[in-house]
Amino acid sequence: MRNVTMDDPDQVKRVGKGIGIFFLALFGLILFLVGSPIKVVPAGHVGVKDLFGVVSSGILPPGVRVVFPFTRVVKMTIQTQEMKETAEVPSKEGLIMNLEVSLLYRLDPSKAPEIYKTVGRNYDSVVVEPQFRSAIREITASYEAKALYSAERERIAQEIFVLFRKMTQERGIVAEQVLLRKIGLPPVVANAIQEKLRREQEAEQMKFVLQKESQEAERKRIEAQGIADFQRIVAQGISAQLLEWKGIEATEKLAQSPNTKIVVIGNPKTGLPIILGGEK
Numbered sequence: 001m002r003n004v005t006m007d008d009p010d011q012v013k014r015v016g017k018g019i020g021i022f023f024l025a026l027f028g029l030i031l032f033l034v035g036s037p038i039k040v041v042p043a044g045h046v047g048v049k050d051l052f053g054v055v056s057s058g059i060l061p062p063g064v065r066v067v068f069p070f071t072r073v074v075k076m077t078i079q080t081q082e083m084k085e086t087a088e089v090p091s092k093e094g095l096i097m098n099l100e101v102s103l104l105y106r107l108d109p110s111k112a113p114e115i116y117k118t119v120g121r122n123y124d125s126v127v128v129e130p131q132f133r134s135a136i137r138e139i140t141a142s143y144e145a146k147a148l149y150s151a152e153r154e155r156i157a158q159e160i161f162v163l164f165r166k167m168t169q170e171r172g173i174v175a176e177q178v179l180l181r182k183i184g185l186p187p188v189v190a191n192a193i194q195e196k197l198r199r200e201q202e203a204e205q206m207k208f209v210l211q212k213e214s215q216e217a218e219r220k221r222i223e224a225q226g227i228a229d230f231q232r233i234v235a236q237g238i239s240a241q242l243l244e245w246k247g248i249e250a251t252e253k254l255a256q257s258p259n260t261k262i263v264v265i266g267n268p269k270t271g272l273p274i275i276l277g278g279e280k
Helices: 009-035 109-118 121-138 145-149 152-171 187-237 240-256
Strands: 037-039 047-049 054-060 063-066 070-077 081-090 094-108 173-184 260-264 274-278
Touching: 037 047, 047 109, 054 109, 070 109, 081 121, 094 109, 094 121, 094 145, 094 152, 109 240, 121 152, 121 173, 145 152, 145 173, 152 173
Parallel strands: none
Antiparallel strands: 037 063, 047 054, 047 070, 081 094, 094 173, 260 274
16 A cells, blocks of 8 residues: 655645645635625614625515615614613703603604715614714703603603604604603602692692582572573463453352362452362
8 A cells, every 4th residue: 555645745736736726716616606696685674785894775675575686785784673771860950850761763764875875884872872862962961850741741751752743853763652651859859840730730729629619509599590580471471361361260160060069269369269168
């Protein structure tokens, strides 16, 4: 048997050739994967085409797509995202409040190429977060702290939403909703605000009760006036002739009754019949 060593020129050539073929195949595989014209865009994303630094204005919708070889497809999510912000903000009277606010937002698909070119994929930290903080501070500074413990809380959240949308919609950020989750104040201040709100609610309730009582008194007055007017009209309508006619009708009915024995006619002008006896 022949012993083969690395000193054998033929053996060295064969090994070198094998290594060369291996690296060539590996390079070809990498080249194929990188330069492949077939790309897959996941659901809830759009693809931005980048060919050697030149970004196309068009987007690739989800699915299997064919692009120009060596085009890099940057996948950007268009799903709803949530950003939670904890901020210390001043109120109108200068109190420092700790707020926990949530923002629901998403990327406008048509603006994805522009966002990628001007901001990059980290647009949430570059655009969304600072603008959201700015909107929170600007709105809360125009309200007193007690407003966050009342029905105005929803109004404040809506104003933050409107201002943030105005700040970012041209950049391709679509705001969906703003939620005020938690409000933190020093215990003494929070208790004082809650006590003040409780007293205001009691005052409003008493005002409602007094208004209701006033309406009830007015209703009774109108009812009494109506009864008085009715009695006056009836009194004006009863004449001597009507009373005499009613007396005649009563006399006739009594005379026809089988239980009547004696009917005495009273005064001719105003008298009514008098029953003196009847069957037992």
